Amino acid sequence: MKQLIKVFIPKRLKRLYNVYKKKQLERSIVGDAVFCPICQSSFKFFVPGGMNYRLHARCYHCNSLERHRLLFLYFDMKLKLFKTRTQLKVLHFAPERFFYDLFSNLEHIDYMPCDLFPEFYNYQGELKVEKVDMTNMPYRDKTFDFIFHNQVLEHIPNDQLAMKELYRVMKPGGSGVFQVPIDYTRARTYEDFSITSPEARQKAFGQHDHVRWYGRDYKQRLESVGFKVIEDDFVKQFSTDDISKYGLTSNELIYYCEK
Numbered sequence: 001m002k003q004l005i006k007v008f009i010p011k012r013l014k015r016l017y018n019v020y021k022k023k024q025l026e027r028s029i030v031g032d033a034v035f036c037p038i039c040q041s042s043f044k045f046f047v048p049g050g051m052n053y054r055l056h057a058r059c060y061h062c063n064s065l066e067r068h069r070l071l072f073l074y075f076d077m078k079l080k081l082f083k084t085r086t087q088l089k090v091l092h093f094a095p096e097r098f099f100y101d102l103f104s105n106l107e108h109i110d111y112m113p114c115d116l117f118p119e120f121y122n123y124q125g126e127l128k129v130e131k132v133d134m135t136n137m138p139y140r141d142k143t144f145d146f147i148f149h150n151q152v153l154e155h156i157p158n159d160q161l162a163m164k165e166l167y168r169v170m171k172p173g174g175s176g177v178f179q180v181p182i183d184y185t186r187a188r189t190y191e192d193f194s195i196t197s198p199e200a201r202q203k204a205f206g207q208h209d210h211v212r213w214y215g216r217d218y219k220q221r222l223e224s225v226g227f228k229v230i231e232d233d234f235v236k237q238f239s240t241d242d243i244s245k246y247g248l249t250s251n252e253l254i255y256y257c258e259k
């Protein structure tokens with residue numbers, strides 16, 4: 001018992017202290033210069049974040065990054081996913097916490113969060129993150145109305161097989177948003193499967209666990225499995241002030257795919 005107390009209390013205290021510190025810091029940066037549309041928080045600034053620790057990137061409250069806030073605005077303003085009364089069956093790979101919370105609480109959405117490594121998700125919500133391999137999904141053909149994932153395909157060696165599976169499980173008339181990091185200076189996607197070490201992948205593909213750099217042909221790669229793809233410059237509808245206020249990346253395209 002004593003051993004248990006020794007092990008348990010310091011950890012618990014540390015956790016409580018960290019929560020207290022986070023709340024204190026959050027209070028100190030509350031302001032009205034920036035606004036996170038996902039968690040509806042306003043701050044003096046977005047804090048540094050992302051793999052390369054970009055300035056003005058992360059919402060201190062919900063941890064969303066630029067791409068997440070753009071997607072939220074796209075889902076809300078353009079796709080009207082949150083307002084529609086139509087019942088939608090939605091598949092989400094690598095579910096971010098804020099999207100998990102949002103989608104699992106919408107009555108008109110039958111939400112399926114999944115990942116190849118569900119053990120990394122400790123969301124403790126009612127919905128379990130299912131173990132699903134994107135290249136071999138356990139779902140019937142034509143199951144989902146809407147599918148989305150953010151920066152997943154660049155981790156998957158056989159991305160063409162994953163795209164075929166996405167197409168297979170999407171209902172005719174369904175749609176999806178499949179975001180990946182793209183190097184727009186490259187006409188063609190760069191991949192070399194002889195590069196396997198984390199160090200070499202970091203150097204070649206910009207991150208230790210990426211297996212390629214997508215180029216401007218990403219759209220054609222999606223089209224090759226059957227999708228109709230729109231490279232949506234939705235972000236252009238925002239003023240420079242709003243781009244700064246929402247903390248968006250001003251040239252990010254959204255890859256909207258229809259079947």
Ligand SMILES: [Zn+2]
Nearest residue numbers: 036039059062
């Ligand atoms: Zn937020």
